[in-house]
Amino acid sequence: MTARCIMVQGTGSSVGKSRLVTGLCRVLKQDGFKVAPFKAQNMALNSYITHEGLEMGRAQAVQAEACGIEPSVLMNPVLLKPHTDKNSQVIVKGRPFGSLSAMDYHEYKIKLLKVVKECYDELAKDNDIIVIEGAGSPAEINLRERDIVNMGMAQLVDAPVVLVGDIDRGGVFAALAGTLLLLTEEEKARVKAVIINKFRGDLKLLEPGLKMLEDIINRPVLGVIPYTDIYVDEEDSPETERHRLLQKYKIHEKDIHQQRPLHIKILSLPRITNFTDFVPLGEFDDIKITYVSGGPIEDADVVIIPGSENPIESIEFIKARGWDKEISTLCQKGAVILGIGSSFSLLGKTFTTNFADAPIKGLGLLDVHIKLLQKEPSRVTGEVESGLPYEANILSGTQVEGYRIYSGEITMKDNAEKEFIKINGNTNGDFDGLISQTGQVIGTFVHGIFDNANFAQKFVNYLKSLRFNESVMDKTYSSFNFKEYREGEYDRWADVIRNSLDMDMLYSIIGITNR
Structure with a gap:
């Protein structure tokens, strides 16, 4: 043929x-x-x-x-x-x-x-x-x-x-x-x-x-x-996705005001990668997503730091806008901070990359040093570790599938933070990511976790229980199947x-x- x-x-x-x-x-x-x-x-x-x-x-x-x-x-x-x-x-x-x-x-x-x-x-x-x-x-x-x-x-x-x-x-x-x-x-x-x-x-x-x-x-x-x-799915920048969300919220503005939406702010970094990771979250009725390239983020319930092709540039970008201080304050007030892909490394006290051997000061939200590595990419399956802290425990045992472009060597004292995802098949190590002792700061190298409908639903439940003090056992928020969509x-x-x-x-x- x-x-x-x-x-x-x-x-x-x-x-x-x-x-x-x-x-x-x-x-x-x-x-x-x-x-x-x-x-x-x-x-x-x-x-x-x-x-x-x-x-x-x-x-x-x-x-x-x-x-x-x-x-x-x-x-x-x-x-x-x-x-x-x-x-x-x-x-x-x-x-x-x-x-x-x-x-x-x-x-x-x-x-x-x-x-x-x-x-x-x-x-x-x-x-x-x-x-x-x-x-x-x-x-x-x-x-x-x-x-x-x-x-x-x-x-x-x-x-x-x-x-x-x-x-x-x-x-x-x-x-x-x-x-x-x-x-x-x-x-x-x-x-x-x-x-x-x-x-x-x-x-x-x-x-x-x-x-x-x-x-x-x-x-x-x-x-x-x-x-x-x-x-x-867009390939170049989140601008089209940002515009689509704005149009959607404009159409459903009355419904949004009648609900108690969770405000997720995604930092639009200079060389942002794989921003489509977060599209499934935007399809939950009680989630409002904003891509932020400047201005304050102080009213966010959740701050997502997406992957980037240049994490050194990313941390400089974040600090230049004063977001590092705002993130620290938000974290103390109970907001969730999520770092995905290469930006997982930004959550630690320090990190190093192939482009900089000297340690670079991170956001200090996790008590670790991360040596960022770019090995051969891989698709992975696994499940969220059991016994996660506080409301995050609803995520425990959830099956996930995704892919990794970056991985890292993590140095941590006295098990200061808890492992997040146990990877099947011992691929590049037997776990991926960390969650803080408070259950509010999460980092993972795995992209595509929200494409898993069950994980996405439980993650929204987890956010709701933190934000509105609602028992996740009392109310289950509707699931969204991204693949079918x-x-x-x-x-x-x-x-x-x-x-x-x-x-x-x-x-x-x-x-x-x-x-």
Whole structure:
């Protein structure tokens, strides 16, 4: 089997390419095709760990889920994770290659072309259709020479291209026409149609512009996709998720005021990673989540410190805003402080990393020193330790599944804190994380713990009992199954895509006439 393909490129970053590919994958799956996503090179801090312990972009993992198949690093052979403004960790076929500057990577990129082609060919053997995603814009003419992710990729596998523009940010006609203007004649020939994304308003007012655009670019408009509140995991930053939550709270403002919501504040760190960890918590009716990049956090019931690609930068960011003092005060007043991934290390008195051997002063909430290690990522299963302090005991014995990118060597005196999760199979040690003697400060290297519906429900019960002094035995708060929710959202999104695009034209571009 040699798959047919279609490639989605954009006029710039964040125009909706990843979401659109996710929707197309579900549509094609619904129509009976065996389909897989592919993105040659992804720059993102929101990653996913496969069952083999290999790291890939989360967007391609989400797209694979929409296809109904297991995520594979074949779908994203090259992942770039920026850890400074000048350097990125380069991950090739799921394994760390090294840290390279932008210039060094640009020189090295041509050597990755063989890897990219091999991964694509492997996918193409087992699927009917490959939906390829570009990165940024094909009009970045300074990067054309060694391009492996936009038109270079399209040429490599002879892919037809649809070009997507974001009307919500303004200037979509200029963006589409301007992008085509900057392409070579060979590249232009690959662009078969354009899509306008994130439209709000009356389509009749837009229709005259669509006809004029088609005349200017000599390409048809495949469709206009409306702005929606449908949830699809984001890969670049929590901004879209923050906006989605704000819209949700605005719609349900009256209901929220009638309840006693728990206020969770998530620190929006400069190189925040895996912020999708917390999406399931936001779907509980009695939880209100805010992503905070500045200003006070003093009214929080819960403060979450998410993982970051640069924990040294994170602690400096926190201290520069005075959050370290606020967190200490909140902790004394009974708030819960949760550190996940690399930010677990920030909770201790001191920590060290690969980039700094000298101890760095942490938040001092746990009486430990943590040597942060970046070993091979792994998926893990386990259960929360028994006999946790006070209200946290409701979590005891709960089964969890997730993944780790970081781990650490923990130095602790006299069992000052209690172990949190017992890991099955003795993977990289027999436990993960710590919980303070007060039961209010929790740290773990395991991402994805709230995807476990039972754990998420018990965690909300634990928070409620702390905040409102309610017995967790007297009231059980409704559970939320995140996996079922995502599946429903993929179907909703597929309906929007199907109703917005000319499906006959889409299949014609793919090269399928009988279906």
